[in-house]
Amino acid sequence: MSHTDPRRAIPRTDALLALPAVTAARARLGEQVVRSVVREMQERARAGRLAPEAVPDAVAAALADRTATTLRPVLNATGVVVHTNLGRAPLAPAAVAALHTASGYVDVEMDLTGGVRSGRGLATRAALREACPPAGDALVVNNGAAALVLATTALAAGREVVVSRGELIEIGAGFRLPELIAATGARLREVGATNRTHLDDYAAAIGPATGCVLKVHTSNFRIEGFTSAVGLAELARLAGSHGVALVADLGSGLLAPDPVLPDEPDAATALSAGADLVTASGDKLLGGPQAGLLLGRAELIATLARHPLARALRADKLTLAALEATLSGGVTPVTAALHADPDRLRRRAEQLAEAVGATMCAHDGRVGGGGAPGVPLPGWAVVLPEALAPLLRTGTPAVLPRVHHGRCLVDLRCVPESEDARVAAAVTAALEALGDGPDGRAR
Numbered sequence: 001m002s003h004t005d006p007r008r009a010i011p012r013t014d015a016l017l018a019l020p021a022v023t024a025a026r027a028r029l030g031e032q033v034v035r036s037v038v039r040e041m042q043e044r045a046r047a048g049r050l051a052p053e054a055v056p057d058a059v060a061a062a063l064a065d066r067t068a069t070t071l072r073p074v075l076n077a078t079g080v081v082v083h084t085n086l087g088r089a090p091l092a093p094a095a096v097a098a099l100h101t102a103s104g105y106v107d108v109e110m111d112l113t114g115g116v117r118s119g120r121g122l123a124t125r126a127a128l129r130e131a132c133p134p135a136g137d138a139l140v141v142n143n144g145a146a147a148l149v150l151a152t153t154a155l156a157a158g159r160e161v162v163v164s165r166g167e168l169i170e171i172g173a174g175f176r177l178p179e180l181i182a183a184t185g186a187r188l189r190e191v192g193a194t195n196r197t198h199l200d201d202y203a204a205a206i207g208p209a210t211g212c213v214l215k216v217h218t219s220n221f222r223i224e225g226f227t228s229a230v231g232l233a234e235l236a237r238l239a240g241s242h243g244v245a246l247v248a249d250l251g252s253g254l255l256a257p258d259p260v261l262p263d264e265p266d267a268a269t270a271l272s273a274g275a276d277l278v279t280a281s282g283d284k285l286l287g288g289p290q291a292g293l294l295l296g297r298a299e300l301i302a303t304l305a306r307h308p309l310a311r312a313l314r315a316d317k318l319t320l321a322a323l324e325a326t327l328s329g330g331v332t333p334v335t336a337a338l339h340a341d342p343d344r345l346r347r348r349a350e351q352l353a354e355a356v357g358a359t360m361c362a363h364d365g366r367v368g369g370g371g372a373p374g375v376p377l378p379g380w381a382v383v384l385p386e387a388l389a390p391l392l393r394t395g396t397p398a399v400l401p402r403v404h405h406g407r408c409l410v411d412l413r414c415v416p417e418s419e420d421a422r423v424a425a426a427v428t429a430a431l432e433a434l435g436d437g438p439d440g441r442a443r
């Protein structure tokens with residue numbers, strides 16, 4: 001490096017760390033993060049990508065943007081309501097407020113009247129019972145998979161889980177239900193064929209080795225044609241006559257029927273039909289935090305709650321608080337998006353199309369999260385060039401559109417109406433960047 005090398009002008013670390021903007025950022029960010037931002041800007045300058053005199057401002061700007069979490073809020077313009085890659089259910093305002101409350105010391109396991117220890121999450125369990133009256137009791141664990149693990153372990157470890165071959169599903173990202181059950185030490189006793197299983201098949205398999213009978217809702221796929229499955233009520237009578245518990249893994253987490261999703265099973269109906277235990281997720285159609293729900297006969301729930309594994313799978317105070325608030329608060333964003341008025345969606349899409357100078361098309365939203373695969377949610381989308389998608393995804397705010405058949409589709413179903421103006425601004429900015437950039441990718 002010669003003495004005329006501009007890199008010699010790069011501000012030193014101690015000088016940058018003493019900047020007022022850096023000192024202020026220390027209130028929000030740890031020393032490691034602050035130093036890594038400083039180092040990054042120095043490196044940019046060394047590489048000739050930043051003028052040395054611009055380093056202090058670049059450090060200040062980067063720190064001002066930097067938050068302690070690197071998770072970025074995303075406006076979901078895909079039309080997919082329960083989008084697993086976007087964290088499934090967005091929480092209702094009541095649940096967000098509950099998270100804030102629960103973030104400090106709270107009486108999650110304390111009876112303040114007596115000053116003694118109490119059962120954990122009792123209010124949340126009571127809220128679940130109230131939301132699903134046929135449930136004698138309820139228990140909350142980490143997620144739907146954990147609920148199933150706890151149920152099969154407690155009821156069938158070392159014994160058999162009787163399940164139809166048509167229900168041995170893979171949920172997503174390689175998570176296979178049969179492998180999960182096998183991992184609990186229970187043996188799978190498969191009955192029937194992929195497309196058809198009859199009551200006799202179950203009857204022939206149930207015996208002294210049976211730990212439980214499992215009925216799985218095949219959430220994310222459908223078999224059509226020559227098919228046959230045994231209904232819960234019939235299966236419940238059979239299991240009951242052998243004194244064996246019937247577990248129904250519903251997945252979706254609907255606690256009561258929803259007319260928009262006529263084929264989606266719900267906990268109240270399943271329990272009324274005779275299921276002894278129902279397992280479901282908290283962050284699918286229920287619209288709450290990630291959680292696993294177990295609802296059913298009180299003595300079964302008590303057995304599960306006493307099992308050593310329950311301690312390893314238990315939900316944290318944040319989940320318990322957000323779940324209770326989801327159940328007792330107002331309409332969840334998931335419910336609002338599922339029941340969005342098509343006319344209102346159309347008007348919003350028209351406004352957006354007009355604001356950005358684009359056309360629109362009819363566009364079906366989806367339930368997502370492995371729920372109701374065949375059910376379209378009729379709505380609208382604004383049609384944009386495909387090349388806009390990466391700009392929207394990486395812009396501020398980040399907007400995730402649907403890329404389909406060479407087009408970038410913006411569906412406002414899952415975007416809060418209060419954010420429509422920001423979506424319009426993001427699309428306009430992206431269109432400008434697309435037009436201005438030498439390769440159509442400036443910015």
Ligand SMILES: *Cc1c(COP(=O)(O)O)cnc(C)c1O
Pocket residue numbers: 143144145146148171216217218219249250251252280281282291292369370
């Ligand atoms: C989603 C789902 C699960 C898994 O639930 P998670 O909350 O993702 O762990 C299990 N069974 C069924 C039928 C599901 O749909």
